[in-house]
Amino acid sequence: MLEIAGPMPGAEATHLWREVYGYDLLGAALDIQMGRTPDDRPLREGSSPTSC
Numbered sequence: 001m002l003e004i005a006g007p008m009p010g011a012e013a014t015h016l017w018r019e020v021y022g023y024d025l026l027g028a029a030l031d032i033q034m035g036r037t038p039d040d041r042p043l044r045e046g047s048s049p050t051s052c
Contacts, residue, residue, distance in 0.1 A: 013025070014026050018043065021042065022044045024043060
């Protein structure tokens with residue numbers, strides 16, 4: 001089964017990813033749905049999964 005229009009993560013998941021990792025999950029999901037390659041750079045300096 002393939003879900004075409006997958007829902008966004010609920011609760012505070014997207015806000016936590018932005019706060020902890022500096023990455024915009026909603027923006028990435030929108031880019032993918034629009035056929036664009038999402039930007040994999042953090043929104044701010046020093047925010048990456050390896051810097052935690």
